[in-house]
Amino acid sequence: MRAVSVLLLIMLLTFATAKVVAKGVYLTAPAFLEQCFGTTSPELHAHWLTDQDKRRAREIFNRDYAGLRVRYWRSGDRTAWIFDEIGKTQPITIGVLIAEHQIKNISILEFRESRGGEIRHPFFTSQFVGLSLRRQDSERDSKAEVHDTAELDGTVDGITGATLSVRAVTRVARFALYLNRQVQLQGQAVLHDSTTLSR
């Protein structure tokens, strides 16, 4: 009978201490940017979404993106993006650092839901490091072209009980990689135009 009592007590204590608190601010935006760029001050930019960007956003988010422009921070070829994306019912603030078209850092700045906060841990976020968008060869006008798809070129393991939060981070990672590609291409186009004009 004593063994049964001890067993009951252990189970009661387990129930009592099983409450998981996931909500909170884990990293402020300035701290995230400092983590990304160190002592170098990045420049703040705004990218106006084109029709193509909006179509790609719809493909990634399964809905229209709420906004016509997106802010990002840039220093050299490194760009940092901060998005609020709904996990289940509340927005998750997610920061992404990209360099050489690859994710270098992904951090959860703020988590507002009661479940799924495990996504903030490095065991999950480190899976994104090194990922970029999958490239696809296509034939157009008899020329072989390479296009980015909206898919990551690697797999990300989910977390049981945090499926929607995992999906939210994955969507943000894909969109940030896509936008990074667009702003880098725009930068190259501007450079190309200015070189052409100076000739």
Next chain:
Amino acid sequence: MIQPPYRDKAISPLKKWHSRLGLTAATFVLALAFTGFLLNHVADWRLDDRLISSPLVLKWYGISQPHQMRSFTVAEQFISKVGEEVFLNTREVAHCSGELQGAVALLSGKMLVIACENELFLLDQNHEMIERLGISQGLPSPLRQIGTHNTELILAVGSGVQTDILRVDVDNLLWTPLAGDAGAIIWSVSVPTPPALADLLGKHFVGEGISVERLLLDIHSGRIVGGWGVYLVDLMAILFVVLAVTGCLLWYRQGRQQG
């Protein structure tokens, strides 16, 4: 078949209590199993999107039209907040969790700025969202008031008695203290919501109802009957543990006696 008396002595009291507790727990087991099964498939069956608008359920949850609605006028349009949705007249334009603090028009009406406690929403002349500025973009908070001063956007920021008046450059995200005459600021002030608009928005708010998932979660956790329902479910959890233990003991003792 008549059981020998020694068996009844050892097993009967335990068996009697096991049966009683089992019957008490049966209803809860069925409810928990059914709701648990459905909750496992919320995403597959989109139970979080399906809304219940049954008057009985809404009444149980105390959902009714909001008594007070805060509205602001800008460029002859009403900006109102119902629940967590911000409306421009009857069109839903943004989602904010804090209090609605006002709205102003900039650039001769080409841009509309709506302020909530921790967010600013920039809308173009077609009322499309240009962008949402929050704490992540460096927005000082909590916002108390929004206004204009010589075509510039002005924010009153702070809590308690400490309030800072800031000039805002929304393109470059610059927030600088106002040096000039604060008396010349035209603040956005709340106005009574026209009854017809309040009725429409109120119906929209009630019409959303609650999701099937919410109802299932509340039944599963016991919250459907209020705060004490949670403790009732806790009690049931303990009861299930007792049933498991007494069941094992009965099985063990019966096996030993038969052996």
